[in-house]
Amino acid sequence: MTNPVFWVGVLTLALIYGSLAMVLNVESGWGGMWDLGVAGLLASGAYCYIILGIDDPDLGTRFVPGLPMWLAWPLAAAFTGLVALAIALPSLRLRREYFLITTLAFAEIIRQIAVIQADLTRGTTGFSSLDRPFDTLVEPRDYNYVLLGIVAFAALVVYLITRRIGTSAYGRTLRAARDNEALALALGKRVNRMRIKTFVVAGVLIGAIAPLYLFYIRAITPQLFAPGITFTIWTALVIGGIGSIRGGLVGAVVLIVFTEAVGLIEVDPQYINILVSIEPFLVGLLLVLVLRFRPDGLISERNAFGTRAGRRARRVPA
Amino acid sequence: MKRVIALLCLFGLVAAACGGGDDSDEPIKFGFLNGQTGDYGPWGAWALWAAEVAVEELNAAGGVLGRTVELVVEDNGSTPEGAVSGYAELTDVDGIDALGGIESDGMLAVFDTVHEQQLPTICSTCGTTELDTTGGDYVFRIIGSDTDNGIIGAQVARDEGYDNVAMLVELSEGTISPADVFKTVFTEQIGGTITEDVRFDAGRSSYSAEVARAFDSGADAVYISVGFETGVPILNEWKRRGYSDVPLILTTDLLSPDIAAVVGEVEGASAVVAAAAYDTEGNPAWDAYVPRFEAKAGDPPEIGFYDAWQYDQYIILGLAMEKAGTTDGAAVAAAIPQITNPPGVEVFTYASGLAELQAGNEIDYHGTTSNMNLNAVGNLQSPVMAVSAVTDGSWQVRDYVELDPTLEKPSS
Amino acid sequence: MELVLDGVRKVFGGVVAVADVSAVIPQDQVTALIGPNGAGKTTLFNAVTGFDPPDQGTITFGGRRINGLPPWRVAELGLIRTFQTPVGFTTLTVRESMLAAATPWFMETPRGAFGLGPGFGRKGRKLERDAEIRTGEIAAELGLEDLLDVRTDELSAGDRKLLEFARQLMAQPKMLLLDEPAAAVAPANIGRLSQLVRRLCDERGLGSLIIDHNLSFLMQIADEVHVLDQGVLIASGPPEAIAADPEVMRVYLGEQAAEGAGP
Ligand SMILES: Nc1ncnc2c1ncn2[C@@H]1O[C@H](COP(=O)(O)OP(=O)(O)OP(=O)(O)O)[C@@H](O)[C@H]1O
Ligand SMILES: [Mg+2]
Numbered sequence: 004m005t006n007p008v009f010w011v012g013v014l015t016l017a018l019i020y021g022s023l024a025m026v027l028n029v030e031s032g033w034g035g036m037w038d039l040g041v042a043g044l045l046a047s048g049a050y051c052y053i054i055l056g057i058d059d060p061d062l063g064t065r066f067v068p069g070l071p072m073w074l075a076w077p078l079a080a081a082f083t084g085l086v087a088l089a090i091a092l093p094s095l096r097l098r099r100e101y102f103l104i105t106t107l108a109f110a111e112i113i114r115q116i117a118v119i120q121a122d123l124t125r126g127t128t129g130f131s132s133l134d135r136p137f138d139t140l141v142e143p144r145d146y147n148y149v150l151l152g153i154v155a156f157a158a159l160v161v162y163l164i165t166r167r168i169g170t171s172a173y174g175r176t177l178r179a180a181r182d183n184e185a186l187a188l189a190l191g192k193r194v195n196r197m198r199i200k201t202f203v204v205a206g207v208l209i210g211a212i213a214p215l216y217l218f219y220i221r222a223i224t225p226q227l228f229a230p231g232i233t234f235t236i237w238t239a240l241v242i243g244g245i246g247s248i249r250g251g252l253v254g255a256v257v258l259i260v261f262t263e264a265v266g267l268i269e270v271d272p273q274y275i276n277i278l279v280s281i282e283p284f285l286v287g288l289l290l291v292l293v294l295r296f297r298p299d300g301l302i303s304e305r306n307a308f309g310t311r312a313g314r315r316a317r318r319v320p321a
Numbered sequence: 322m323k324r325v326i327a328l329l330c331l332f333g334l335v336a337a338a339c340g341g342g343d344d345s346d347e348p349i350k351f352g353f354l355n356g357q358t359g360d361y362g363p364w365g366a367w368a369l370w371a372a373e374v375a376v377e378e379l380n381a382a383g384g385v386l387g388r389t390v391e392l393v394v395e396d397n398g399s400t401p402e403g404a405v406s407g408y409a410e411l412t413d414v415d416g417i418d419a420l421g422g423i424e425s426d427g428m429l430a431v432f433d434t435v436h437e438q439q440l441p442t443i444c445s446t447c448g449t450t451e452l453d454t455t456g457g458d459y460v461f462r463i464i465g466s467d468t469d470n471g472i473i474g475a476q477v478a479r480d481e482g483y484d485n486v487a488m489l490v491e492l493s494e495g496t497i498s499p500a501d502v503f504k505t506v507f508t509e510q511i512g513g514t515i516t517e518d519v520r521f522d523a524g525r526s527s528y529s530a531e532v533a534r535a536f537d538s539g540a541d542a543v544y545i546s547v548g549f550e551t552g553v554p555i556l557n558e559w560k561r562r563g564y565s566d567v568p569l570i571l572t573t574d575l576l577s578p579d580i581a582a583v584v585g586e587v588e589g590a591s592a593v594v595a596a597a598a599y600d601t602e603g604n605p606a607w608d609a610y611v612p613r614f615e616a617k618a619g620d621p622p623e624i625g626f627y628d629a630w631q632y633d634q635y636i637i638l639g640l641a642m643e644k645a646g647t648t649d650g651a652a653v654a655a656a657i658p659q660i661t662n663p664p665g666v667e668v669f670t671y672a673s674g675l676a677e678l679q680a681g682n683e684i685d686y687h688g689t690t691s692n693m694n695l696n697a698v699g700n701l702q703s704p705v706m707a708v709s710a711v712t713d714g715s716w717q718v719r720d721y722v723e724l725d726p727t728l729e730k731p732s733s
Numbered sequence: 734m735e736l737v738l739d740g741v742r743k744v745f746g747g748v749v750a751v752a753d754v755s756a757v758i759p760q761d762q763v764t765a766l767i768g769p770n771g772a773g774k775t776t777l778f779n780a781v782t783g784f785d786p787p788d789q790g791t792i793t794f795g796g797r798r799i800n801g802l803p804p805w806r807v808a809e810l811g812l813i814r815t816f817q818t819p820v821g822f823t824t825l826t827v828r829e830s831m832l833a834a835a836t837p838w839f840m841e842t843p844r845g846a847f848g849l850g851p852g853f854g855r856k857g858r859k860l861e862r863d864a865e866i867r868t869g870e871i872a873a874e875l876g877l878e879d880l881l882d883v884r885t886d887e888l889s890a891g892d893r894k895l896l897e898f899a900r901q902l903m904a905q906p907k908m909l910l911l912d913e914p915a916a917a918v919a920p921a922n923i924g925r926l927s928q929l930v931r932r933l934c935d936e937r938g939l940g941s942l943i944i945d946h947n948l949s950f951l952m953q954i955a956d957e958v959h960v961l962d963q964g965v966l967i968a969s970g971p972p973e974a975i976a977a978d979p980e981v982m983r984v985y986l987g988e989q990a991a992e993g994a995g996p
Contacts, residue, residue: 129426175829175832222430226401275357282358
């Protein structure tokens with residue numbers, strides 16, 4: 004291997020995206036809420052975490068709460084849940100296409116707020132030189148391994164949470180209402196409330212993941228939360244398989260590792276322009292190939308929920 | 322899951338095949354981490370051409386420390402995330418010895434890592450005010466800060482002899498911050514008076530009340546910091562109300578032909594804009610750079626594409642490394658201000674600087690964009706600014722000025 | 734307990750889909766609602782179940798006013814309807830669909846998923862076990878036991894109709910509202926359907942309100958028939974009386990004759 008440290012970084016990013024994609028799967032894959040505003044929720048969590056932790060009056064912000072990391076982190080998750088609630092209440096009345104546009108618009112509004120409310124967020128300057136958990140315990144050059152450990156643990160927790168949701172009666176009814184909302188209503192399902200709660204849960208989880216992304220980037224500016232990040236998460240989920248339990252994680256690892264591996268291709272500098280313009284194309288090609296040969300993603304919803312049922316079916320005498 | 326692991330291994334193999342070892346016979350590697358795609362994509366090609374011109378110049382003069390220099394290009398997609406992963410690739414995989422090309426957002430994202438890894442880094446096109454106070458150890462900025470755009474307005478007001486200035490400021494990120502800097506520097510350091518500070522949201526149907534407040538306040542001049550979209554209706558209002566006797570100090574967003582056309586229609590009106598500029602007048606570095614860039618790009622250098630700064634940074638890195646006599650990051654970083662600042666023989670090209678260094682002389686590099694003198698926090702002391710005025714309905718550069726280094730950046 | 738419609742009216746644009754319909758539908762008998770295409774039958778169902786509330790009039794069930802309630806609330810009160818086209822929960826298996834229909838709301842929350850709600854612990858596990866047992870029983874009763882692990886979108890149209898039924902029963906209704914249950918069902922299976930509807934009513938006291946165009950099927954099982962034409966309730970009574978009603982014959986036979994012209 005080239006240099007393990009490099010791949011440690013790649014894997015760290017992949018697991019962060021994987022965690023986000025697994026959460027996206029809960030709201031969009033199972034909940035049927037096609038959310039294009041993941042970046043907005045991520046921004047809410049990240050900014051809340053950063054602002055609560057500001058302890059240096061010289062940064063020139065209006066508030067200097069100086070909360071410790073362990074307190075700012077859960078508060079950021081809770082705050083993101085509230086933001087999700089504020090988005091869900093008006094948007095969930097809308098049909099799917101409008102929901103897409105509304106969530107995208109909300110994400111852009113949140114990003115604009117981060118730009119304009121400079122006395123809170125320091126505008127386009129943002130914050131850099133962030134504290135990271137356990138960063139005083141190891142040499143900076145070894146910190147990448149620590150961060151990978153933290154992120155892997157988080158991905159495991161997110162996986163266990165989303166798997167629990169997916170295999171519970173709650174997840175089953177979410178999928179039912181996604182398939183046929185009218186029928187779910189006719190069976191007494193509180194579809195709207197259930198979706199609002201799901202959106203809030205996704206918000207809390209995204210808010211909890213947000214600081215990890217900051218630990219990786221080591222700085223925060225509104226630019227970080229441009230819509231591109233939402234599309235990367237969606238791409239990961241589509242590659243992995245919408246509706247499956249661990250599809251988002253697998254898809255993110257494949258997508259990010261592939262993207263970085265493509266970036267490692269070396270050519271003569273005079274062809275660099277061509278290579279650079281080909282890179283996004285190669286990633287697109289990956290997506291096309293996956294969708295061509297595995298239209299439901301590497302792990303499909305059918306496999307995720309079918310195998311268990313299938314095994315049970317085999318036990319039943321014909 | 323097995324499939325995924327297999328895939329991962331495959332990528333690992335590909336990566337292993339692509340990577341290289343570490344050897345002092347190997348070329349010296351200068352990283353170029355830049356938005357070749359994404360928001361900065363339109364500038365990407367120009368930036369890369371300029372960087373290539375510089376590296377070719379280094380190699381034509383025999384390289385650095387007797388080794389050839391290789392430009393390792395990494396696209397950051399114009400995002401902080403791309404900067405982080407691109408940076409990791411440049412340092413962990415390619416093992417670069419110095420870094421250039423990066424933009425503000427990306428610079429802030431890799432700032433701490435740069436320091437931890439002691440990588441000499443030049444931020445050639447960063448405007449971010451965050452670097453106003455934090456650079457100088459490993460990160461150096463050879464272009465004016467966004468803060469300087471506010472300071473130059475105050476400097477122009479001072480030099481024109483205006484004591485009382487009114488302000489018209491649109492409430493948006495890009496327009497507030499230069500206005501705030503202008504106001505602070507003009508009142509606190511120059512001793513001027515703000516007769517009226519009018520701030521408003523964009524997108525109004527009319528700005529007549531705002532324009533009236535500013536222009537009726539008895540000011541010698543009016544400083545206008547608004548976006549282009551707002552600038553046109555405001556100047557139309559200014560024209561309609563016949564305030565032509567009050568001169569205008571505008572910000573760079575308004576350095577556009579449409580604005581010049583409006584101003585040009587008004588008899589006796591005067592409007593100036595100060596904007597970043599290349600150091601083109603009687604500058605041998607510039608004269609040497611232009612034909613080589615044009616040969617590569619097919620077009621002459623263009624201030625709007627920021628190419629010349631991308632060139633200057635690699636000449637500086639080459640000279641600093643030569644001065645340090647090693648690729649060691651700490652030593653090279655320490656050498657950067659030594660070769661950009663006086664005392665020393667003023668040099669304008671890599672070859673001449675190299676010759677002086679080899680002769681054991683101190684050097685003071687003067688680049689294509691300015692004299693490159695850096696202050697204690699690694700910022701350019703006196704970026705070159707062009708003051709343009711409207712003549713015959715279009716913008717014409719009236720004169721080039723250096724930012725007055727005695728005017729300090731106010732802390733945010 | 735009964736479903737009472739009092740002056741129910743629904744207008745779409747200029748079209749009066751349901752015109753001041755009043756009727757009393759006992760909860761423990763089989764009631765048929767017939768009428769030609771576009772008579773307003775489905776509209777009436779939508780009004781009762783909260784999907785499309787009436788413009789005027791009141792609807793009560795068991796003495797409780799239900800118009801204005803959201804569909805899920807009407808369903809919780811025990812009025813469980815089917816839809817004219819049985820799509821079902823396309824990607825869920827038969828078993829999942831049936832279990833989903835039986836799950837109480839408090840287990841369908843994030844809290845419930847982690848066993849933190851009222852469905853916590855032993856109570857929750859018992860509910861799940863009971864639901865699984867009932868799934869087996871009802872599937873057996875309907876002949877769906879071999880299809881439990883087949884996805885809904887892979888079922889035949891007839892089996893999907895049976896699944897509609899199975900889901901309804903899982904939801905433990907007080908009264909069934911069936912919109913064209915016999916459509917697309919093989920003639921051989923219609924007998925089975927009739928038996929089932931009758932048996933549910935006679936043995937368990939679970940009545941139904943059934944819309945269908947298959948008159949022979951309805952006349953066989955209905956205790957009472959209501960006839961709707963252009964939104965107006967033109968006749969109500971026992972099947973024999975309705976069959977003999979000349980007005981109904983005119984409305985209906987005209988329609989049947991017109992339909993007979995088609996394939
Ligand atoms: N959402 C709607 N908007 C406008 N008109 C509607 C709507 N729903 C139904 N209608 C009209 O109301 C009338 C009654 O329709 P409805 O579907 O209730 O008839 P039906 O008796 O169920 O007919 P069928 O036997 O064909 O199912 C028809 O004229 C129909 O076109
Ligand atoms: Mg109908």
